[in-house]
Amino acid sequence: MTHLNKSFQIMVGAVLVAIGFMGGVLLMAAPRAAAEDGAQYVGMQFGSELIAETERVFSEIYNRVAPGVVSITIAQQDSNSGFFDASSGSGFIYDLEGHIVTNFHVVDGADRIEIRLYDGTITRGSIVGLDPDSDLAVVKINVPQDRLRPVPVGDSSILTVGQTVLAIGNPFSNDWTLTSGIISALDRSIIGLNNYSIGGVIQTDAAINPGNSGGPLLNLNGEVIGVNSQIDGGLRQNAGVGFAVSGNLIKRVASQLISGGRVSYSYIGVSSRPIDLDLIEQFGLPDNLRGIAVLQARNDGPAALAGIRTITNSSVDVITAIDDKPMRDFDEMIGHLAINTEPGQTIILTVFREGQFITVPVTLVERPA
Numbered sequence: 001m002t003h004l005n006k007s008f009q010i011m012v013g014a015v016l017v018a019i020g021f022m023g024g025v026l027l028m029a030a031p032r033a034a035a036e037d038g039a040q041y042v043g044m045q046f047g048s049e050l051i052a053e054t055e056r057v058f059s060e061i062y063n064r065v066a067p068g069v070v071s072i073t074i075a076q077q078d079s080n081s082g083f084f085d086a087s088s089g090s091g092f093i094y095d096l097e098g099h100i101v102t103n104f105h106v107v108d109g110a111d112r113i114e115i116r117l118y119d120g121t122i123t124r125g126s127i128v129g130l131d132p133d134s135d136l137a138v139v140k141i142n143v144p145q146d147r148l149r150p151v152p153v154g155d156s157s158i159l160t161v162g163q164t165v166l167a168i169g170n171p172f173s174n175d176w177t178l179t180s181g182i183i184s185a186l187d188r189s190i191i192g193l194n195n196y197s198i199g200g201v202i203q204t205d206a207a208i209n210p211g212n213s214g215g216p217l218l219n220l221n222g223e224v225i226g227v228n229s230q231i232d233g234g235l236r237q238n239a240g241v242g243f244a245v246s247g248n249l250i251k252r253v254a255s256q257l258i259s260g261g262r263v264s265y266s267y268i269g270v271s272s273r274p275i276d277l278d279l280i281e282q283f284g285l286p287d288n289l290r291g292i293a294v295l296q297a298r299n300d301g302p303a304a305l306a307g308i309r310t311i312t313n314s315s316v317d318v319i320t321a322i323d324d325k326p327m328r329d330f331d332e333m334i335g336h337l338a339i340n341t342e343p344g345q346t347i348i349l350t351v352f353r354e355g356q357f358i359t360v361p362v363t364l365v366e367r368p369a
Contacts, residue, residue, distance in 0.1 A: 061166060061222045062178045067118040068093045068151035069168045069215060070100055071175050072125070072139075075112040083112055090169035090215030091115075091139065092151045092224060094254055100125065100139045101254050102214030103229055104132050104193060107139060115141050118149075118176060129257030132193035133265060133367070134249055134338070135229050138257040151216060153254075154223030156247035159183055159202065167206045167228055167242075169215030181206030189331035190230050190243050196265075196367065200246045200335025202226045208242035217244040224250065248339045266341040266364035269301020270294050270308065272330040275318070283316050289352060290328045291320035306362040308351065320357070321350035337364070 070091045075083040086109075091102030100115065107113055113125035125139040163183045171177055185203040192198045204217060208228045217226035226244025256263045273279070273295040280287055294317040297304035304310075309317050319327060327333045341347060343366035351358050 057220060058166065058178070058180060061218065061220065062168065065151055065216070065218060065222050066168055066176050066178075068149040069118065069176060071116040071170045072100075072102060072106055072214065073114040073116070074107060074110040075114065076109065077111040086110075088170060088173055088211055089213045090211065090228075092216045093148050094138070094153075095150050096145050096148050098141045098143060098148060099128065099254070099258055100141060101227060101250060102137050102139060103227060104130050104135045104137045105229075106214045107137050108132075113139060115139070116175070117143070117147060119147060121147055129261040129263075131253050131257060131263045133196055133263065134198055134245055134253050135193055136227065136245060136250065136253045136257075138254055151218075152223050153247045153251050154219055154221065154225050156200070156202070156225050156249075159186060159219075159225060161185060164220055165204055165206055165225065166218045166220075167204075167208060167212060167215060168218065169208075169212035169228060171207070171209035171211040173211055177212075179207040184241070187328070187332040187335055188243060189334060194369075197331075197334055198229075198245060198249075199331055199333070199338055200249055201229075201331075202244045202246055204242050204244060205240045206242060207238040209238050212242075223247070226250070246335070246339070249335075252339060264343055265367040266337050266343050266345060267301070267367040268303050268333075268337060268362060268364060269298040270303045270319075271296045271298070273311070279316065283314075284355070285316075285318070285352070289318060289320070290326070291318040291352065292327060292330050292333050293318050302362050302364055303349075306349075306360050308349070308360060308362070309353075315354055318352040319349050320352055322347050324348070324350070343367075 072089045072091050073085055074087045076086040077083050089106035091100045094101045115125040116122050121143060123141050123143055125141050128138040128140050130137045161183050165181055165183055167179045181204050183202060184205050188201040188203045189197040189199045190201050208231050212228045215228050216224040217228055219225050225247045227250055228244045230243045232241035253263050272292045275293050279293060294308055296310045297308040321327055341364055343364055346361055346363045349360045349362055351360055
């Protein structure tokens, strides 16, 4: 936190200098050239200090975290030629027991997993658990603890759009590459590897390319806030729109995979449609209403059994909150359910129906396969 505070102080100082300079220009009818030159010099000096401090912080985080990032090579076996390298990716050391978190799609189908550590160690990895629902996996290596540098996982619920983030990984097999950017959006959803979407996803413009998959997205405290998983665009290279599975989902999935080898998710049983102008005008909805317009409450699902209705020509249920926490859209809801609820738990939905808000208790069940 010291580095962040110092950077912030320098930035504030630069802004104050700029404001003071502009104020002086407004107050002086004919500012002297020498004074202008002096103010510009001071502004440039503060700008240079800010850049230097940013570089120092990035470098410090890289030097501290890179030893906890691993390179993963997946080999498959051919009956004729033996093992051959099929793909590669990234991961990070989760604990001192040798558990490594990566993407499901990085290690899926592997006949052999080769793990390389920052210190040059090369060893085999074995799969502890796979979770296609979150595109996460846990792999274990057996090396002395003094070679392990676990990277802490931070609280992704306190992230903000515009926050600076760093990514470390192995794009195009260029090992331990650092890139930087910002959080572009929160609570996105991405296509999962089965019948369900992954919610609560972080969008970033930090450069993410093939080979970054499974590697950490970091805040400026050097904590993992996401696992880099997908990029948007058809060229399989960075287009400034990358997606990372959130840190809080990582913690839940990793702990359950390590303890039991599988993850149990809750299920509510609804599909949705966007709240757009057509829907607002058809049902007379408030023009600023946000939530999940229920397209279908699936038969015998928890929501339908609790009384949530499928849309008709005259009525639509809009879920606006879960346990008094506002839900802006379907993406936010599925992220909230995946991270914060368990099968068997009863939640309270706030629903806008026919011009009024009602509450509906729903008991969640385990997500079907």
